[in-house]
Amino acid sequence: MPQISQTTIADVIGRLPQLVLWSAANIESSIRLLIVCAGFEERAAAIVKELKHVTVDHLLVIEYPTNQAENATSLSRFDSIRAKNRHHIKYSRSTFLSDVGREVERCVGSPSRILIDVSAMASYVTSRVLKSVWERCGSSSVLIFYAEAQTYHPTHDDWNTFFANVPDPDDNLSIAACYEDSYFQSRGVDETYECDAFPGRNEGPLATELVIIPSFSLQRVKSMTTLAEARYNVTAKTTHWFLGSPPNKSTNGWRFDAVAKLYNVRSGGVAVDTRDYRDILRKLDETWTEALKNERHLVLGGMGSKLQNIGVFLFLTIHSECGLLHCEPKEFIANRYTEGIGPTWCLDIGEILAMKDLLESRGSLKFMW
Incomplete structure (x- = not known):
């Protein structure tokens, strides 16, 4: 007789990727799209030294409307990334979701490797960036880079x-x-x-x-x-x-x-x-x-x-x-806000379509014979 059970959130979480310390082995010699955010924190540009030997087809830099003078440092450091094409989006609340979506569509055609650095992304940036990539790049795989700070204020x-x-x-x-x-x-x-x-x-x-x-x-x-x-x-x-x-x-x-x-x-x-x-x-x-x-x-x-x-x-x-x-x-x-650069981390989401299937399995029925 078959046994029927429901997929729980524990089942889903048990199959999610773990956060691991970043190493050169985490990334190939080239990636299709890199998305970064030009924030004022020192860790905003921590990814630069990790990509010395990586070629980037498209670099997408998001710029905040606030703190422009402080953000200029990380903005200039991104110039040393070996990118064939560079794109900039100045954050505007009313159009940001569509702005990111348009650039992602232009940069990613066939299934590709996408690297997203969330180190300097505010919550209202992260939600839209991930949503844009999620909806438009199902066959692509996503790698997330995150640099901690050494000191957090207060x-x-x-x-x-x-x-x-x-x-x-x-x-x-x-x-x-x-x-x-x-x-x-x-x-x-x-x-x-x-x-x-x-x-x-x-x-x-x-x-x-x-x-x-x-x-x-x-x-x-x-x-x-x-x-x-x-x-x-x-x-x-x-x-x-x-x-x-x-x-x-x-x-x-x-x-x-x-x-x-x-x-x-x-x-x-x-x-x-x-x-x-x-x-x-x-x-x-x-x-x-x-x-x-x-x-x-x-x-x-x-x-x-x-x-x-x-x-x-x-x-x-x-x-x-x-x-x-x-x-x-x-x-x-x-x-x-923060000071210094702490440990750097990697979260390999993998293929978006596979991750979607995993998340959507929560609550579905499983048949075991």
């Missing part, structure tokens, strides 16, 4: 100094008021909006739950929760906080507790690994399952780590009915 000393000056450490409003004057990571809010790559669809319409993946950019996170409250009637009780849990606990473990204090979610925050992209995929799927049982729609507010953004993308590829919110700052604080 540093532990920065945080302790800030917190020591909070008049009432137990009052969330007091913490927020002091923090607004500190300007860690970014300043101001330019726009908060539903991502055009993942607008979601509430077919009920059902009541909505929100998953917030916060950073230390308090103004932007608060802007997303405010939008969710106004547009979807989300409440504190229907908001899930996914707090970043760094793998190097001895150096950066304090950041989990700091973010929990910053948003006053000391007891309700869910620890999510900032390096293992599969962890956030697993926990988002668990949250989605519970929301489905309770007949709730799910929207994500994504400002997590670079690799968490990849997990968010894969989750939304499986559950496209869920929506995604982004928030762009007026400017980043370049000297209070």
Whole structure:
């Protein structure tokens, strides 16, 4: 008699590629398309030295509208990449998804190898870049490069100094008021909006739950929760906080507790690994399952780590009915963001069509004889 079982998210995750340290063996002597982002962080150009002996057919450089003076350094370093053709996109919120799609179509014809460097990509860039490649390059294979920073701001000393000056450490409003004057990571809010790559669809319409993946950019996170409250009637009780849990606990473990204090979610925050992209995929799927049982729609507010953004993308590829919110700052604080270059990593996604099949198998029936 055949046995019938359903493919679970654990089955899918068990077959996903692992993140491994980057080495020259990860890449061939030539690649069809390299996508990079000209950010102000030192790690933004870390990939350059890894490609000394690699020929690139098409180099696609994404330029931010903010921090142009600070971004110029990495922009000039990309000149040393051995690229036959160079293309530039100046980020514009309203056209970026189509701009990337157009360039990807022009650069990638037959099945090819595509390398994407997410080291300097903000969440609102990563979602659209991956979506564009995903939709247009099914027969191609994707390799993701990621460089960590050596130091992340705020540093532990920065945080302790800030917190020591909070008049009432137990009052969330007091913490927020002091923090607004500190300007860690970014300043101001330019726009908060539903991502055009993942607008979601509430077919009920059902009541909505929100998953917030916060950073230390308090103004932007608060802007997303405010939008969710106004547009979807989300409440504190229907908001899930996914707090970043760094793998190097001895150096950066304090950041989990700091973010929990910053948003006053000391007891309700869910620890999510900032390096293992599969962890956030697993926990988002668990949250989605519970929301489905309770007949709730799910929207994500994504400002997590670079690799968490990849997990968010894969989750939304499986559950496209869920929506995604982004928030762009007026400017980043370049000297209070990151410093140096840490370990470099490689994630070999493989052929896109094969990955699509794997993700779409979640929930399908398996017959075993």
